[in-house]
Every structure is written in structure tokens, then in C-alpha cells.
């Protein structure tokens with residue numbers, strides 16, 4: 001496989017945690033095009049989070065080639081992270097944390113702005129647009145720690161949308177959301193991918209998927225064991241079958 | 247610098263020293279308390295104390311060796327606490343114990359060979375026998391601390407919010423983090439003989455803790471904490487010298503008292519009794 005303009009292009013990569021005896025990601029190759037919408041499934045501990053953090057350069061890739069947004073992940077992690085949204089899986093915010101939801105959403109722009117610059121007109125506009133897109137107007141001025149888990153999750157998604165990324169990575173973004181919100185957020189993400197932003201999302205619940213063919217990637221033991229595009233009503237069965245150790 | 251208001255040289259030096267120390271420590275204290283690395287500040291204070299003892303033993307500048315020692319703590323603990331991956335408690339405990347051992351060793355040894363020196367200034371602080379250049383040093387570090395926060399406010403607030411999310415947003419977390427540790431190390435070492443190794447911690451933690459009771463944003467904490475610290479420290483210096491009381495302990499007790507009052511008065515702990 002060789003890279004020609006894909007937003008994510010991984011060639012046989014290995015990723016290991018500091019001090020671990022074995023690499024967690026073992027020989028993954030993957031190409032994702034602009035505007036593609038892909039779902040990553042697989043059992044707990046398969047390495048899904050690790051894969052996302054290898055893609056945005058937060059973890060060290062030990063072998064193989066990785067290009068994201070046309071840049072070498074092993075050399076340009078920071079530059080890549082400015083263009084890649086990443087909604088983390090687990091978070092906890094103290095109820096007294098002195099940041100409002102709006103401030104947190106504006107923070108999505110901080111990396112982009114570069115050192116010594118203050119948020120400007122464009123940054124506030126992007127944050128506002130993200131707030132409106134996710135319907136967070138009512139809670140924008142509340143301290144983030146006092147929001148419910150689902151609201152916090154939406155704030156973090158909005159933060160990454162405010163970043164206006166080229167690629168959006170989401171790690172189980174639905175885990176705290178109720179069914180309606182899941183469908184709503186799923187629609188928002190589908191809309192992003194229509195605008196050309198690639199969306200790669202780890203998830204276990206397949207009931208809010210858009211009604212069209214979907215790329216599914218299933219991981220097991222640090223490798224991809226399934227990579228195909230199928231109808232939404234087949235997704236669950238396929239992921240389930242591929243996740244079980246044979 | 248305040249010579250035009252305060253005629254007495256000793257009082258003037260003392261008030262200025264307390265003013266700059268309290269501003270530097272309180273500004274950095276906001277960061278320290280918000281990202282939960284107060285044990286690093288604590289360890290640095292004791293390493294600086296050990297450094298000062300070694301400096302005196304070697305007959306070189308106690309302050310310089312103190313700076314070197316607390317910078318060493320920053321360098322040793324930086325990588326450990328860097329990704330907040332490993333619990334740093336054990337490493338801190340080891341370094342803290344080692345610092346105290348080194349300090350006590352040299353103090354005891356110097357007493358044994360008849361070169362005994364009085365460690366009380368290093369432990370409890372001393373604002374009377376200050377040199378002018380020490381005051382200038384403190385002025386510089388307090389300006390540096392404030393500048394650091396003003397220039398990198400965006401990055402610092404993102405790191406304070408959540409280290410990992412800050413990194414994911416493309417902020418260069420590591421250089422900012424190390425810059426911060428270095429400024430803390432220098433501020434701690436320079437403040438050592440003003441407020442003492444045992445009391446430094448009070449200035450690093452209490453003003454920020456007081457501000458936290460009333461502030462709903464980090465920005466306001468960065469303003470309120472140094473203002474409170476400076477007001478109480480200057481008042482403490484003036485009162486201590488006026489009534490011949492030990493300045494640093496007196497001020498530390500005052501800060502503690504204000505903290506308790508703040509906790510009681512804090513609106514953050516009030517439960518509304520209105521029904522709508």
C-alpha cells in the first residue's frame with residue numbers, strides 16, 4: 001500500500017506503551033479518505049484507544065509509516081494535532097473546576113492559534129457556531145464540572161468541532177448519551193463528513209447510525225480483523241462476529 | 247523601590263521582599279494547586295533548604311546552590327510527573343527525605359567541627375538581614391512569574407483544565423510545563439531565606455486556596471491570589487517589625503486565618519434555599 005492523498009495512511013504500524021513488554025498495536029495498515037465515515041469496533045482492550053492516539057501522535061509509533069493530513073506522525077505530532085479533533089474516552093471534571101462550558105469549547109482553538117496569540121473574532125465565532133450546532137446555548141455559561149456526563153461529552157465534541165478539524169477522532173462518544181442525543185450527535189457527525197471532514201469513531205452502540213453504507217473496522221488484540229463497508233443494519237452482526245475470538 | 251514611602255531601610259527591604267515573594271509564590275501557587283503538584287513545590291522548598299546548607303558549608307553563595315538544588319528537583323520530577331502517568335508520590339518522598347538528610351547532615355557536621363551556623367533563617371525565614379540584591383532578585387522573579395502567566399495564559403489555562411485534552415488540541419504542553427517548573431524552582435530558592443523552607447509551602451498553596459473559595463475562573467484566581475498574598479504579607483511585615491515579632495510565621499498564621507474565614511464565607515459551599 002502506498003499513500004496517495006488519504007487523510008490517514010498507516011502502513012504496518014506498531015505502537016507500544018512505555019515500559020510494556022509487547023506493543024499494543026501490531027501491524028495495522030489503514031487508509032481513510034477525506035470525508036469518510038468509519039466506525040471502529042472490537043472488544044475492550046483490543047487497542048482502539050491506542051490506535052486513535054497513535055493516529056494523532058500522542059503515543060509513539062515504534063515501527064511502520066504513518067501519515068496523517070499529509071504529515072509524518074512521528075515527526076509532526078503537534079502540527080497534526082492542530083488539524084485533528086480528538087474526543088477522549090474518559091474524563092472527570094471536578095464540580096468546582098473553574099471553567100465554563102463555553103471556555104472549554106473555545107479552548108479547542110488554542111492549539112491552532114499558536115503561542116502568544118489571544119483568541120480573536122474567528123475563534124469566538126467558531127466556538128459560538130459549535131455551541132449552536134450542538135444546542136448547548138443554555139449550558140454554555142455553566143461551570144463544566146456541574147454538568148451531567150452526557151452534557152460534558154457534548155461540550156467536548158463541540159470543543160473539537162470548534163477546532164474546524166480535517167479529521168475527527170472520537171473515542172466512545174456515545175457512552176454517556178441517551179438514545180435521542182445519540183441519534184442527534186450521530187447526525188451532526190455525518191454532516192461533518194459530508195463537508196469533507198473524515199470521521200473515525202470508536203463505538204459499541206449501533207442504533208443511531210446514519211442510513212447509508214458504513215465503513216467498519218474491527219480490532220482484536222491490536223490488529224484489524226475486519227475492514228469493510230456494509231449496510232447499517234448489518235453493522236452490529238458483523239462487528240459482533242468479528243469481535244469473538246475464533 | 248518603596249524608599250519614598252518607607253524611610254527606614256530595614257523596614258523598606260523587608261516590606262519589598264515580602265511583597266515580591268508573595269506575588270511570585272501566589273501566582274505560581276495558582277498553577278501548582280490547580281494542577282495538583284503542590285507536593286513538587288513542597289519538595290523543591292526542602293531541596294532549596296538542603297542546597298543552602300551545602301552552599302554555606304562550601305562557603306559559596308547559599309542562594310545559588312539553593313537554586314541549583316531546586317532546579318535539580320524540577321529536572322528529576324519533571325519527566326515523572328510529565329504525563330501524569332506514574333504516581334510521583336514515592337519519588338517525591340525519596341527526594342524530600344534525601345533533601346532533609348543532606349541539610350541536617352551538613353548543619354550537624356558544621357556544628358561538630360565548630361563552624362556551626364544558625365539555620366533558623368533558612369527554616370523560619372528572616373526579613374531583617376537582607377541584602378539589597380536579594381530584593382532585586384525577588385523583584386525580577388516576581389515579574390518573570392507574572393509575565394510567564396500573562397504570555398502563556400492560554401496554554402496554562404488549557405493545561406490546568408486537562409493536560410491530555412490540552413495536548414490533543416495541539417498545544418506544546420511539555421515546554422510550557424518545564425518552563426513553569428523552572429520558574430517555580432527559582433522562585434522557591436530565592437524566597438527561601440525570606441520566608442523559610444518550612445513556611446514556603448504556605449505561600450505556594452494558601453493564597454490560591456483562598457482565591458479558589460471566591461473565584462469562578464482561573465483568570466480571576468491569577469489576580470485575586472497575588473493581591474491577597476501581597477496585602478497580608480505587607481501587613482505582616484509592617485506589623486511584625488513594628489511589634490518585634492517574627493515576620494514570616496506571623497504572616498503565615500494570618501494567611502491560614504484568612505483561609506479559614508474564606509472557607510466559611512465561600513459562596514461555593516452555600517446551598518440555595520429558594521424554590522425556583
Ligand SMILES: Nc1ncnc2c1ncn2[C@@H]1O[C@H](COP(=O)(O)OP(=O)(O)O)[C@@H](O)[C@H]1O
Pocket residue numbers: 017018020024042043044045046047048049050051
Ligand atoms: N497507559 C498504558 N500503559 C500500558 N498499557 C496500556 C496503557 N493504556 C492501555 N494499555 C493497554 O493497551 C491495551 C489496549 O488498550 P486500549 O487501547 O485502551 O483498548 P480499547 O480502547 O480497545 O478498550 C490494553 O491491553 C491495555 O492494558
Ligand SMILES: [Mg+2]
Pocket residue numbers: 048049050089171
Ligand atoms: Mg478505549
